[in-house]
Amino acid sequence: MASRIIGQSRKRLEDPPLLTGQGRFASDISFPDQLAMRVVRSGYAHGRIVSVDTSEACALPGVFAVWTADDVADLPPIDVRLTNIKGLAPYRQYVLARDKVRYVGEPVAVVFASDAYTAEDAADLVVIDIEELPAVLDAAGETGDFAPGLPTEVIVIEKGYGDADAAFKTAQHVVSLTLSVGRHSGVPLETRGAIARYDAKHDMLEMYGAAKVPHWNRDQIAIMLGRERKSINLYEGHTGGGFGVRGELYPEDVIACYAALKLGRPVKWIEDRRENLVACNHSREQTHRIRAAIDAEGHILAVEDEFFHDQGAYVRTHGATVADLAAAMLPGPYRIPAYRAVGHIRLTNKTPGGTYRAPGRYESTFARERLLDAIAAKAGISPVEARRRNLLQKADMPYDLRVDTLGTKVVYDSGDYGGLVRKAIDATGWQTLRDAVATRRKAGETVGVGLAMFVEKSGLGPYDDVRIELSPSGAIEVITGAASIGQGVETVIAQICAETLGAAFDTIRVTHGQTDRIERGLGAFASRVTVMTGEATRRAAEALRARLLAIAAPLMQTDATQLTVSDGWIARTDGSGPSMAIADVARSIDATHGASSEASFESSHMVYPYGVHVALVQVDRETGGVTVERYLVAYDIGRAVNPMLVEGQITGGIAQGIGGALLEEFLYDERGEPLSVTFADYLMPTAHEIPPMDIVISEDAPSPLNPLGLKGSGEAGVNAAGAAIAAAIDDALGMPGLITRLPVTPQRLKAALAAR
Amino acid sequence: MSEKTPITLKINGRDHKIAVEPRRTLADAIREDCGQTGTHIGCEHGVCGACTVIVNGEPVRSCLMFAAQADGKAIRTVEGLAKGNELHPMQRAFMDHHGLQCGFCTPGFLMLAVGVLEREPQISDDDLLDVLSSNLCRCTGYQNIIKAVRAAAAEMRGAS
Ligand code: FES
Numbered sequence A: 001m002a003s004r005i006i007g008q009s010r011k012r013l014e015d016p017p018l019l020t021g022q023g024r025f026a027s028d029i030s031f032p033d034q035l036a037m038r039v040v041r042s043g044y045a046h047g048r049i050v051s052v053d054t055s056e057a058c059a060l061p062g063v064f065a066v067w068t069a070d071d072v073a074d075l076p077p078i079d080v081r082l083t084n085i086k087g088l089a090p091y092r093q094y095v096l097a098r099d100k101v102r103y104v105g106e107p108v109a110v111v112f113a114s115d116a117y118t119a120e121d122a123a124d125l126v127v128i129d130i131e132e133l134p135a136v137l138d139a140a141g142e143t144g145d146f147a148p149g150l151p152t153e154v155i156v157i158e159k160g161y162g163d164a165d166a167a168f169k170t171a172q173h174v175v176s177l178t179l180s181v182g183r184h185s186g187v188p189l190e191t192r193g194a195i196a197r198y199d200a201k202h203d204m205l206e207m208y209g210a211a212k213v214p215h216w217n218r219d220q221i222a223i224m225l226g227r228e229r230k231s232i233n234l235y236e237g238h239t240g241g242g243f244g245v246r247g248e249l250y251p252e253d254v255i256a257c258y259a260a261l262k263l264g265r266p267v268k269w270i271e272d273r274r275e276n277l278v279a280c281n282h283s284r285e286q287t288h289r290i291r292a293a294i295d296a297e298g299h300i301l302a303v304e305d306e307f308f309h310d311q312g313a314y315v316r317t318h319g320a321t322v323a324d325l326a327a328a329m330l331p332g333p334y335r336i337p338a339y340r341a342v343g344h345i346r347l348t349n350k351t352p353g354g355t356y357r358a359p360g361r362y363e364s365t366f367a368r369e370r371l372l373d374a375i376a377a378k379a380g381i382s383p384v385e386a387r388r389r390n391l392l393q394k395a396d397m398p399y400d401l402r403v404d405t406l407g408t409k410v411v412y413d414s415g416d417y418g419g420l421v422r423k424a425i426d427a428t429g430w431q432t433l434r435d436a437v438a439t440r441r442k443a444g445e446t447v448g449v450g451l452a453m454f455v456e457k458s459g460l461g462p463y464d465d466v467r468i469e470l471s472p473s474g475a476i477e478v479i480t481g482a483a484s485i486g487q488g489v490e491t492v493i494a495q496i497c498a499e500t501l502g503a504a505f506d507t508i509r510v511t512h513g514q515t516d517r518i519e520r521g522l523g524a525f526a527s528r529v530t531v532m533t534g535e536a537t538r539r540a541a542e543a544l545r546a547r548l549l550a551i552a553a554p555l556m557q558t559d560a561t562q563l564t565v566s567d568g569w570i571a572r573t574d575g576s577g578p579s580m581a582i583a584d585v586a587r588s589i590d591a592t593h594g595a596s597s598e599a600s601f602e603s604s605h606m607v608y609p610y611g612v613h614v615a616l617v618q619v620d621r622e623t624g625g626v627t628v629e630r631y632l633v634a635y636d637i638g639r640a641v642n643p644m645l646v647e648g649q650i651t652g653g654i655a656q657g658i659g660g661a662l663l664e665e666f667l668y669d670e671r672g673e674p675l676s677v678t679f680a681d682y683l684m685p686t687a688h689e690i691p692p693m694d695i696v697i698s699e700d701a702p703s704p705l706n707p708l709g710l711k712g713s714g715e716a717g718v719n720a721a722g723a724a725i726a727a728a729i730d731d732a733l734g735m736p737g738l739i740t741r742l743p744v745t746p747q748r749l750k751a752a753l754a755a756r
Numbered sequence B: 001m002s003e004k005t006p007i008t009l010k011i012n013g014r015d016h017k018i019a020v021e022p023r024r025t026l027a028d029a030i031r032e033d034c035g036q037t038g039t040h041i042g043c044e045h046g047v048c049g050a051c052t053v054i055v056n057g058e059p060v061r062s063c064l065m066f067a068a069q070a071d072g073k074a075i076r077t078v079e080g081l082a083k084g085n086e087l088h089p090m091q092r093a094f095m096d097h098h099g100l101q102c103g104f105c106t107p108g109f110l111m112l113a114v115g116v117l118e119r120e121p122q123i124s125d126d127d128l129l130d131v132l133s134s135n136l137c138r139c140t141g142y143q144n145i146i147k148a149v150r151a152a153a154a155e156m157r158g159a160s
């Protein structure tokens, strides 16, 4: 029997170089004679470009070139990767603003100079004359014009099923709420970077600093520059966090590549933090007007939600993804007989939006779970009971939600939602917790508990390919088209390969994010890698194992069915006779190249993990400050390949969820000037704001859609954090329904309390 | 642009003779002029702590210091923590407790924690938490960083 490696908390293969300062992040890559690139950005939220004067900048010693829109007039706007929805194209962004600027931070010109300090000096000398226009800043307010004939309402997404109108007419009660989530973003600790160079000898354009979706970006850059895709390679090094925003194709990436070609020197662009906060995708900002029709016992009869998604100034690579997911995933774990969602995707004069970890779900979970809390209050039952009464049952699985998203039908593949609530409640010691809260309240403290539930999605297809190469020395390389944004992909893939193949874990290296190593690849997003790449790896490893055993059988004078392989050694299942190293078998196949196998996994359905969040908070009535004292997430992942890494994903997500619930927000003044441009204004949680966290990993509902039963965990920690913390604050204050907006900053909470 | 002055940065016991403008930050000089890219830059405005190095025994934010101010001083960076192939107890603890994901913040946390514990080995858990809350990590949620630093602190105390 092969030794168990899947399911073990193996230490990460990734760690040694990262711990010793040997990482290769974007800014660590340099080439001789490189030019430093600096982007000159709009200081106005909305305006007509009257002129751009680059003469002074050009005259500065050390400046090689300064470009404006005229210099990149050949380049088309950056295309949409996800959501094949018509009508988005006119709203895409050109790499440099043409006649108008539409947000503060929009690239208008770009400087290339001998070093970064000089480039920055020169950028300050570029004079941009702009005639200011009124800015649209509220996506839920009046719309404006993006361009003549193009309203700022890009598209309206509608999803639903059943007869909601009839349900609302006959309902015992109707519960209505207006809720909003602020503007947040992933804000990885490493800013973006792109280093491009052209190798004339091989007519090859190379870009380093790629992440997330290197193959798609390679193909897209090829189209934009009018080059053969085979004449461009993208290389992913270390990536300092992804969270949805890092690795999308941005204007700066394309400009760096184009400049390396045109200027004939390597070009290095490293974003600074201020730029990152105004130029890298924002996300989240939505306003929901949601209502539920319920009967006297609090059973849901119908849910209707109209929401406004603030997309910022342009449609970027994600297209309509965030709003689409918000509408599709809003129903969550509950039986909702009739449902209607209408999502307005609207442009404003703010930084363009994309996805951020649990896109659309952090928002719609907040809306739905606040609705469940309101239903509980209306029906006079506890929040937990309101959920129990409405949860889908195990027997309902698989459950066809009757909506689709990202080109797939939403069908919950497996789940025992009620069972997970019980686990969460047991793990928190619910009664003891409630008793402790009651005692502390008597002593004058303002403490409360909130609970929220969600269904996640993961493992977006349609395919992933893996090639495994076993060298004659016994070393194994797994080559995938996936990407790593710091989540431990190499370790997880190596574990699956080691166990399935019967190889030693430490003989495996995993290659990802290199477009010259594998023909195609979809990268890392939507918690897809463990599921899609994991299953492709299992298949390739299984095929290689079968091949090795077939070759070994005659050499070992037995039948392949009598053989097993473990830790790199083939032996008889009954333990008799000699054993043989897989390296020897590889050598006997081909003494120079060894053996290899390839496999693909195709899937047209996503898998649906699910979870429960419980938060304990304390509120300071004087200051409006909220302290999260303890946090629990129970999550059913189907099968955990490496529990330590799953927990790490969840605790990291919780921290981001707490940030979004209490601290983080991109604010603008009335002219559209961003107010959150440093880490002193965009507040992310530190070790102080993060409470002790308990993670319960459950494996009750393995996915029937892949043999290992895998589901993903990347977005579990963040998903319901806003909802659970809001509920806990309401509970602490004894004011159901008080929290309607995230983040709950001290100023806002004080104001809400004063208004009561 | 102004004149460059010659200075010597002593990094992990090795002298780097370089010439810098007065405005060049220590972080840029360590990375660009001395090629020690283990020290990272996450904000350049003194908040994230990714650029933390130890100068004359004190953890400092190298993005807030000019290279010229470090002329001749003893600088330690993440590259100098391990002894050959043997990881420093702090590095090992980060690995054992999964105290890193993307690893971008890690050099800053390692140097901060090592610097503080060398100066104050008996530091209380609460004070240690205060210290660690001066650096940002966007991936881990800190729990495992705190566990790792506490474990390494115990080991470093035992060893001294
Ligand atoms: S880079 Fe120095 S504190 Fe952030």
Ligand code: FES
Binding pocket: A189, A240, A241, A486, B099, B100, B101, B102, B103, B104, B105, B106, B136, B137, B138, B139, B140
């Ligand atoms: S591990 Fe990524 S920022 Fe800390």
